[in-house]
Amino acid sequence: MNTRRDFLQKIGASALMLKLGSISAFANVPDQIEQAYEGRVLRVAIMGLGGYGTRVAEAMKACTKAKLVGVISGTPSKIKEWQTKYNIPEKNCYNYDNFDQVKNNPDIDAIYVITPNALHHSQVIRVAKAGKHAICEKPMALNAKEGQEMLDACKKANVKLLVGYRLHFEPRTLEVIRMRNAGDFGKVMFFQGQCGFKIGDPSQWRLNKALAGGGSMMDIGIYAINGARYMVGEEPVWVTAQETKTDPVKFKEGVDETIQFQLGFPSGAVASCLSSYNINYLDRFFMSGDKGYAEMQPSTGYGPIKGRTHNGELTQPTTTHQTIQMDEMATIIFEDKKPVVPVNGEEGLKDLKIIDAIYLAVKTGEKVKLRA
Structure with missing residues (x-):
């Protein structure tokens, strides 16, 4: 399919003024011609x-x-x-x-x-x-x-x-974050993150503690942890957690099947989250404030992220997550760009500290305080 640039190059300057208005209206494209990227790759x-x-x-x-x-x-x-x-x-x-x-x-x-x-x-x-x-x-x-x-x-x-x-660059996710920063939800009080599916092949590396380091928490539970942090907009100060295991043959010692965990934030907001390798159809985020709410379902999958708020459906563009992620990472590396939500090693370390605390809470049954 020809690009708009190709089309404009083929028509004469006199025809451009006549055609551009109708082309833009039909294709819903901006009047400014997109410039080819000429920076460092x-x-x-x-x-x-x-x-x-x-x-x-x-x-x-x-x-x-x-x-x-x-x-x-x-x-x-x-x-x-x-x-x-x-x-x-x-x-x-x-x-x-x-x-x-x-x-x-x-x-x-x-x-x-x-x-x-x-x-x-x-x-x-x-x-x-x-x-x-x-x-x-x-x-x-x-x-x-x-x-x-x-x-x-x-x-x-x-x-x-x-x-x-990849979700740190996803347009509908970023819109929810923008709305929160703008105060559209008011004081955020509650977040819910549900991440789960029934995992298949019992011999795969994700069910091998030596390779995976755990079970569902190390694979999809981290989405709920990370999502709670970027949607609430705060760092949690405590965590509690409970593990449920119904199949100890498939989910051996140290490989968690299902973990429920709760996070507390400095503002008083709380999060209730679920990570499971044995429950299907769990891919939902929900956040509630005293002025509005946001719901995303699917919230983390590769297909289009969908969502709505108290103002209606989220209609930002659907993107291929990994494409935009890699382009954005190029600008972070070469231009030191600061994304809305960080993707640096420090961000990864924050999630790891919470995962450590969740596993400790499961083991001890106690509320675990999180250090800054």
């Missing part, structure tokens, strides 16, 4: 060529500020497949044993770590030592101690550490 290597790595790679085809240029995998056949599919040169292909050599490759700026949770810590530190910016999938690490060590390594190497919080 972030050249990215993806580490971990599984399902989500593939999703990111496909989304990056539409990026204007970021480009997939390299791969890191422990599976040679996958490397060959990706080389062909994404036109990746041999010199930009590495395995888990030799990827430290990326330090000698000036054609790669950043490495996106999309591997099992337990590998993030060591791999991000190696990326930092190689002098490359690190983008890491969430959760950033298995616990706050590991997360702090990753932050320290990146700071020491003078490289950025970013976390794959």
Whole structure:
């Protein structure tokens, strides 16, 4: 399909004035012609060529500020497949044993770590030592101690550490945050986050404590934690939590099936959240203030985020989350742009501290205070 730029180039200047009004009205496009991006492009290597790595790679085809240029995998056949599919040169292909050599490759700026949770810590530190910016999938690490060590390594190497919080750039999510900042909801009193589905293959790494670091909390529970923080707009000061396990064969020791947790905020607002690997159709955020409310369902999925407030349906554009995420991360890395909601390592560490507290609350049955 021709772009509007192509169309305008083909018509004469005299016809432009006659046609532009009707074209804009029909296509609902702005009068200003979109300018091609001419800035620096972030050249990215993806580490971990599984399902989500593939999703990111496909989304990056539409990026204007970021480009997939390299791969890191422990599976040679996958490397060959990706080389062909994404036109990746041999010199930009590495395995888990030799990827430290990326330090000698000036054609790669950043490495996106999309591997099992337990590998993030060591791999991000190696990326930092190689002098490359690190983008890491969430959760950033298995616990706050590991997360702090990753932050320290990146700071020491003078490289950025970013976390794959794609929803921090999602237009309808950002509209709810804008409305909250504008006072449209009044005093926020309550947040509810429900994240859950019935997980399949019992042999997958997400149900292996050594690789995942836990169960549902380390996969989808973090969405409710993060969502509570960016929707309420505060950092919690306490947490309580309770675990339910109905299938100890599938969900072995240390792999949580379902956790309910509650958060308290300095303003007096409270959050009630649920994370489950054994309950379907849970993907909903709800926030209530004394002047209005916001409801998002789906709230975290890859498909279009949908939502409404007391003012009606949210109608912001539907985007491919990973495309806008990678373009925005390019501006964060090269231009030091400050997004509305941070995606840096410090943000990832805050979530890890809360996860640590949730697991402690489950173990002790007590309210756990959170440090700033």
